[in-house]
Amino acid sequence: MLQSSVTPHPERDRLMTRTRRIASRLRDLRSAAGTLPDAVVLLDHSQHVRWFNHAAEELLGLKRPRDRGRLMSDLLRHTELAPWWIDGAREPLNDVTAPGHPNRHVTATLLPFGSRQRLLLARDTSHLTRLEQIRRDFVANVSHELRTPLTVIHGYLELLDPEDVPELAPVLDEMRAQSKRMGQIVEDLLTLSRLETQDHVADEHVQMVPLLASLRKEAEALSQGRHTVTLDVVAPIDLLGSPKDLHSAFSNLVSNAVRYTPTGGRIAIRWAPSESDGATFSVQDSGFGIPAAHIARLTERFYRVSSSRSRDSGGTGLGLSIVKHVLNLHQARLAIESEPGKGSTFACVFGPDRLLRGTQAAEAAAAGVPY
Structure with a gap:
């Protein structure tokens, strides 16, 4: 009976099995990250791009393989994210125009990762921006429409003299107070609507x-x-x-x-x-x-x-x-x-x-x- 010439190596076999399992998990993780709707960019210790997913191409304008290995500061140079990046990206950046997409808005966050590495995350907030604009327009329009009838009501209340109808004096005082308060709410809402639409003030x-x-x-x-x-x-x-x-x-x-x-x-x-x-x-x-x-x-x-x-x-x-x-x-x-x-x-x-x-x-x- 012939003996097998292959000597079994249990330790080597276990190592190979473990290596294949780790490689499989890494592929799964990369595949999952690649399908995320949020942009994910992995940067090395000197802020060069190591890897990015498909959403980063869509939201940040990156292209593979062209932009792998490039400095992130160069890729963001002519975008609204540039000042934030140059300043150190210490805090999340909210509601800025997506690079190359004037009608889309993103939020961006830079997180520490691994050994002196960084993870840049960007999320599309265009739908939230649109909803916020709808809310602002609604509040401004309703406040403007309420101003005139409230002014008329308050004017007529001022014409009524409580001394003419003493039994209604407490009611008239309360109506005046509530009319004045509603008028102040409307004025404050209009002030807020004006401030929200401004992006700067005169010096x-x-x-x-x-x-x-x-x-x-x-x-x-x-x-x-x-x-x-x-x-x-x-x-x-x-x-x-x-x-x-x-x-x-x-x-x-x-x-x-x-x-x-x-x-x-x-x-x-x-x-x-x-x-x-x-x-x-x-x-x-x-x-x-x-x-x-x-x-x-x-x-x-x-x-x-x-x-x-x-x-x-x-x-x-x-x-x-x-x-x-x-x-x-x-x-x-x-x-x-x-x-x-x-x-x-x-x-x-x-x-x-x-x-x-x-x-x-x-x-x-x-x-x-x-x-």
């Missing part, structure tokens, strides 16, 4: 000292002596931007502080330099305070921490949304610190590009830059 000289003095007078008038209102101007720094919109944003913060601070409380308005050569407008109160779970949602439309308290104070639920949009147009941000029972601080933080200091402010004023 006008905003003189902060008179603006801050005006805000203090507004706070004292709204408070009617129920609160202690202080103003602290640490440095004579002015701003570049829209005086009307900045006044609206600051006024919203001041009026909120008055509304949500009990009688006898303190409200401090402050304008001071901040980190990184910026400046901060802040309003600090000794009011009810806000639980931490609510802070992230405060700038949403109509979001209320307490519905009953907001209605009693006369707020529309749109003020902080207006503040957020105004600050976005001025490349600024809203910072909120609060603790229940101890009060809140709302701060508008401006970068150095929006500031006019010393001689700059004087030169702008002398040149007649409008205020």
Whole structure:
């Protein structure tokens, strides 16, 4: 009987089986990633393209095999993603035009992967952009249509004298109050619609000292002596931007502080330099305070921490949304610190590009830059 000349190697056979299994799984993973609707681009430690899926060709304009091994910065050079990439892509980028597709919008995120590698992800948000535009148009159109009938109703209510019908006096007062509140909601919605359609503001000289003095007078008038209102101007720094919109944003913060601070409380308005050569407008109160779970949602439309308290104070639920949009147009941000029972601080933080200091402010004023 003949003996087989092949000597069995169990360890080698197990290694080959394992290698084939790993290779099969890698093919499955690559195939799955290739069919994802989101663009996926794998970059090496020097940001050269190692691999990308079919969606990356569609959304980012990459072509295989031409773009394999190329620097990602070169591929994004003439796109709306270029400034974000050059700046380090530290935060997700939202709602930008897809490279080579003017009618499509994407969001982009850069994630660390493996050993000094990066994963670039891009998602098509065109349908969300269209839905958002439909919502904006609807809100703007409805608000505009409501303005006239509300004005007529409010006008007729003003003509009615409660003394002529004393038994209806409480009803008429409530109708006037609700008509005025509805009118303010409509005006705030129209303001929001205008801000949402803007992509920049004019660089006008905003003189902060008179603006801050005006805000203090507004706070004292709204408070009617129920609160202690202080103003602290640490440095004579002015701003570049829209005086009307900045006044609206600051006024919203001041009026909120008055509304949500009990009688006898303190409200401090402050304008001071901040980190990184910026400046901060802040309003600090000794009011009810806000639980931490609510802070992230405060700038949403109509979001209320307490519905009953907001209605009693006369707020529309749109003020902080207006503040957020105004600050976005001025490349600024809203910072909120609060603790229940101890009060809140709302701060508008401006970068150095929006500031006019010393001689700059004087030169702008002398040149007649409008205020």
